[in-house]
Amino acid sequence: MTIMRHDPDHLHCEHEDPSRELIHVDCASHTYPDGSVGIHEMCFHVLKDEIVALCGPNGSGKSTLIEHLNGLLLPTKGDIVINGRSVTRGEREGLWKEVGVIFQRSEDQLFAPTVLDDVMFGPLNLGMAPEEARTAALEALEAVGAAELVGKLPNYLSGGQKRLVSIAGILAMKPRIIAMDEPTSDLDPVHSARIERLIVELKTRYGISVVIATHDLELAARIADRICLVRNGAVFAEGSPRDVFYDSDLIHEAGLKQPDTVKTWLEYCRSQGGKRDERPVTRVELVRLLGTGPGR
Numbered sequence: 001m002t003i004m005r006h007d008p009d010h011l012h013c014e015h016e017d018p019s020r021e022l023i024h025v026d027c028a029s030h031t032y033p034d035g036s037v038g039i040h041e042m043c044f045h046v047l048k049d050e051i052v053a054l055c056g057p058n059g060s061g062k063s064t065l066i067e068h069l070n071g072l073l074l075p076t077k078g079d080i081v082i083n084g085r086s087v088t089r090g091e092r093e094g095l096w097k098e099v100g101v102i103f104q105r106s107e108d109q110l111f112a113p114t115v116l117d118d119v120m121f122g123p124l125n126l127g128m129a130p131e132e133a134r135t136a137a138l139e140a141l142e143a144v145g146a147a148e149l150v151g152k153l154p155n156y157l158s159g160g161q162k163r164l165v166s167i168a169g170i171l172a173m174k175p176r177i178i179a180m181d182e183p184t185s186d187l188d189p190v191h192s193a194r195i196e197r198l199i200v201e202l203k204t205r206y207g208i209s210v211v212i213a214t215h216d217l218e219l220a221a222r223i224a225d226r227i228c229l230v231r232n233g234a235v236f237a238e239g240s241p242r243d244v245f246y247d248s249d250l251i252h253e254a255g256l257k258q259p260d261t262v263k264t265w266l267e268y269c270r271s272q273g274g275k276r277d278e279r280p281v282t283r284v285e286l287v288r289l290l291g292t293g294p295g296r
């Protein structure tokens with residue numbers, strides 16, 4: 001995968017793998033009622049079996065894009081096509097079965113008296129019979145490792161537990177795609193690692209494609225198949241973590257900073273005057289290379 005730059009003068013939302021496409025955001029724009037531009041001529045896609053990370057500075061449009069992926073917001077211009085159905089043309093029935101969205105603030109998602117009620121809410125809403133919904137909810141809580149929380153009051157859960165329960169609530173609806181806004185923000189390292197493992201499992205074990213909006217570039221480097229750089233309401237470049245994070249000009253243009261792992265390797269190579277063919281993006285890769293030294 002090489003870096004693809006989106007040329008604002010020749011916008012095209014095509015890509016090389018349309019047969020695997022689940023989401024197609026076709027030059028979509030959204031202006032909020034107060035005149036703020038949320039997204040502007042956004043071209044974006046999600047394929048089957050991939051984890052895509054949206055990376056960009058505050059206010060670049062990541063959350064606004066995520067809220068468009070299951071019809072919470074509608075574009076004021078352009079189209080959003082989910083699994084062949086145009087959201088803009090009103091084909092929105094059952095959209096929550098296709099794309100589940102997990103908000104940055106888990107509180108926005110949890111409102112029922114108990115965790116079980118909360119996780120059952122989505123399946124019941126999709127028309128499942130109560131027993132079936134209960135089974136789906138229990139399975140989802142088990143899958144996220146939160147089975148012991150089943151009878152608890154959502155209000156009294158810790159931030160990390162709330163995040164797990166809100167993921168279970170979405171997973172219980174068995175969507176094809178899950179979009180998460182800042183999935184690891186405000187979590188301690190243990191809970192972050194748990195959510196990170198869960199995101200990878202959603203893809204590898206359940207065949208769910210995942211979109212994450214994140215400021216944690218180290219996380220994106222570890223788990224994403226594709227990085228989409230977002231600026232001024234649009235994806236302006238995309239590529240593999242290795243290609244994107246080693247392009248310092250591009251990262252600068254995105255208003256971001258290279259991940260520490262990348263910076264450490266580049267500094268090490270400079271200090272050693274060695275070759276730079278390898279491009280580690282995870283700490284495990286970095287440590288392995290530091291053991292052999294650059295250019296050896």
Ligand SMILES: Nc1ncnc2c1ncn2[C@@H]1O[C@H](COP(=O)(O)OP(=O)(O)OP(=O)(O)O)[C@@H](O)[C@H]1O
Nearest residue numbers: 032034036037038057058059060061062063064065
């Ligand atoms: N409900 C809203 N009403 C008005 N403007 C909004 C609303 N939500 C977002 N915006 C504006 O839309 C633009 C994009 O915001 P958005 O929250 O999508 O960015 P973001 O990349 O997710 O930012 P962050 O990383 O800080 O979460 C910003 O200028 C923001 O002020």
